[in-house]
Amino acid sequence: MTARSEFEFSVKLSIGQFVPGSSLLHMLDPRVKIVVCVMLIVSAVLVGRIFAVTLLFVLVVSVLVGTGVGAGLAFRALRPVAPFLAVLAVIQMFAIPQLRENAVIVWEWRFLHMTDRSIVSGVLLIGRFAVIVMALHLFSVTTSTNQLIHGVEQLVRPLEKIGVPAHELAMVVHISLRFLPILLFETEKLMMAQASRGADFGKGRGVRRLRRLFPLFVPMFLISLRHAEAIAESMESRCYTGGRGRTSRLRPRLKRADYLAIGAFIAADGAILAANYLFSEAVWGSRALCIL
Amino acid sequence: MHPILFSSGLRTAPNVRHKTLLLVKGVLFSLLFALFTGLMSKARFFLPFTPVPVTGQVFAVLLGGLLLGRVFGPLSQAFYVGLGLLGFEWFSLFPLVPTGGYLLGFIAAPYAVSLIMERKTATTGFLHTMTALSAGVFVIYLFGFAFFTAATHTGPIVSFRLTVLPFIPFDLAKAVCAALIICPLKKKYGPKTLI
Numbered sequence: 001m002t003a004r005s006e007f008e009f010s011v012k013l014s015i016g017q018f019v020p021g022s023s024l025l026h027m028l029d030p031r032v033k034i035v036v037c038v039m040l041i042v043s044a045v046l047v048g049r050i051f052a053v054t055l056l057f058v059l060v061v062s063v064l065v066g067t068g069v070g071a072g073l074a075f076r077a078l079r080p081v082a083p084f085l086a087v088l089a090v091i092q093m094f095a096i097p098q099l100r101e102n103a104v105i106v107w108e109w110r111f112l113h114m115t116d117r118s119i120v121s122g123v124l125l126i127g128r129f130a131v132i133v134m135a136l137h138l139f140s141v142t143t144s145t146n147q148l149i150h151g152v153e154q155l156v157r158p159l160e161k162i163g164v165p166a167h168e169l170a171m172v173v174h175i176s177l178r179f180l181p182i183l184l185f186e187t188e189k190l191m192m193a194q195a196s197r198g199a200d201f202g203k204g205r206g207v208r209r210l211r212r213l214f215p216l217f218v219p220m221f222l223i224s225l226r227h228a229e230a231i232a233e234s235m236e237s238r239c240y241t242g243g244r245g246r247t248s249r250l251r252p253r254l255k256r257a258d259y260l261a262i263g264a265f266i267a268a269d270g271a272i273l274a275a276n277y278l279f280s281e282a283v284w285g286s287r288a289l290c291i292l
Numbered sequence: 293m294h295p296i297l298f299s300s301g302l303r304t305a306p307n308v309r310h311k312t313l314l315l316v317k318g319v320l321f322s323l324l325f326a327l328f329t330g331l332m333s334k335a336r337f338f339l340p341f342t343p344v345p346v347t348g349q350v351f352a353v354l355l356g357g358l359l360l361g362r363v364f365g366p367l368s369q370a371f372y373v374g375l376g377l378l379g380f381e382w383f384s385l386f387p388l389v390p391t392g393g394y395l396l397g398f399i400a401a402p403y404a405v406s407l408i409m410e411r412k413t414a415t416t417g418f419l420h421t422m423t424a425l426s427a428g429v430f431v432i433y434l435f436g437f438a439f440f441t442a443a444t445h446t447g448p449i450v451s452f453r454l455t456v457l458p459f460i461p462f463d464l465a466k467a468v469c470a471a472l473i474i475c476p477l478k479k480k481y482g483p484k485t486l487i
Contacts, residue, residue, distance in 0.1 A: 136377060168315060175319040176371065183323055213331055220324055221486070228317035235312055242311060 018144045023068035025142040029258045030151025033139050036265050040135035043269055044128045050120060052276035053127030059268055060134040073141060078133055085129055093122040149174045150250060167243025179227065186223055190216060318364040318487045325356045325368035326375060329398075339458055344391050344440075346459060350432060351466040353398045354425050357405025358474045361485040365402025373399065391455075393439020397432035404431045406485070418475050425467035433459075 020026075025033070040060065047053055065071050093114055107114040143151070153170035160166050191199075194216065332348035339346065357365040373395050408424035433456045441451040 132377065140378075171315060172319050172367065175316060176323055179320055180323055180375075183320065183327070187327060213328070217324070217328055220327075221321065224320040224324055225317065228313060228320050231316045232313040235316070240312060 017140065019069075019073065019141050020144075021069070021142070023142065024257075024261075025063070025067040025069055025138070027257070028142075028261055029252050029254050030143050030147040031155050031252075031254070032258045032262050033143055034148075034151050034155055035262065037135050037139040039265070039269055040138075041132050043273055044131040044135070046273065047128075047276045048124065049276050049279060050123055050127065051279070052272055053124060053131060055272045055275070056131045056269075057127060057134070059272070060131060060138060063265075064134070064138055069138070069141060073137075078130060081129075081133065085126055088129075089122040089125050092125050093118045145174070145177055146250075147252075148177075150248065150252060153248075154252070165243070167246065171243075175231070179231075182227070183220075183224060187216070187220060190219060190223075314487060318360070318367070321360060321486055322364045322368035322371055325352065325360060325365075326371035328352050329356070329369065329372045330375070341454075341458075344394075344436070344455055344459070346462050348466070349398065350429065350463050351470055353401050353432070354405060354428050354467055354470045355473070357402030357424070357428055358409060358421070358470060359486045360402065360406075361487055362403050362406040362410070364487055365406055366399050369395075369398040369402060391436065391440065392443075394432055394436040396439065397435030400435060401428040401431045404428050417479075418471055421471040421475055421478070422467060425470060426464075429463045429467060432463075 040056065044053065044056055047056065061071055064073070105115050149170045152173055153166050156164055156166035156169055199215070200212065329349050329352035332352040334348075337346055353369060356368045359365075360368055376395075405424045405428040408427050409421070437451060437455045440446070440455045441448055444451070446454070
């Protein structure tokens, strides 16, 4: 099993699986969930204080628990990336030069320095990552592919006037979601077939590694070309003529619950962002407070 | 490369409109290129004095710009970043660490590459391809440098020394590799992209 694992891509997709259910989140309009998810990711990138990231994390977890999705499902997404994340955080702490004048060196050994700022940035990295993964998870667990595609199309449709192709964008999302597992599976199959005939993908670096990959990708391109022709033909034989004039059987309307949900979320997220900027060094003057 | 890949004509599906096939083919090829970028990112090593690793991704990004064109080149990198966020363990550069700017640069670079490649007035051949690729590398540096400077609050000169200067020879080598692969193909099949 361990020998095979280097070829297995599809098992690595830990999040992004829709779990059917009847929680409040499942019932919400997909547009609301897309907006909430994007806002969560943007605010996770924007906040620069540990307490604010913690609050965002608490917000996501409480949404997941409060709406009956369950936190266990959410934490499952974090588990496979945790070791990788820890390594990244350590790199962040030591390798990024925190050349700020007011950083205090906490620990020092030969050429390694750890400043209070670098500890904060390491912790922030983990926090932001956790919030982003949970936000994506919150979205993907409760939204089916169909809902996602309708949501994207409806959300982008107002932008059609300035030339953004809403329907094509939704179609891109649809095709990629549908065919990613298939392409991964085909790649695995091809790699295993080549490995059984003596190909070695594991070792080597740089150019040598690159040259080993080319025999893999040429047949992959041919396979996907064949897929593409089959999909295009089957789409056309079902009267697909592009986005112009196309109507949809499902027309999700925003309900009162949707407005309430998005209102409550914007209030909570705004409060966290405002707190993040208010607790600055300039306002409070206290160093410990501003670092946290 | 297989000659069929460069043919814009249809083989098995003669009744399909070109636009539908273009869309589907573009998406599937973009996904493959995202996969390719992911595998290339595994070929990486760190230089001792900078937190930014040397990776094979840049090669895949440049090749994506040359082969996929200005719509699907950036899309393939967007897929790469998106799949990285969804739990694929291939991102050596996560968007949140100070080196995340490079990821944004990866999305923008294929656009720059194909924009120059599509210009008919410029010189053709190796020089033209290298100009396009250099523009792509420049875009990657631009994003990487700006993001790093903003995220770590280092001075621009220190940041330049850490994020741009050591990588120029490596990235030029990758660009030359990409150009050496692409130029004979373009000579043989004309200035088409794969899509």
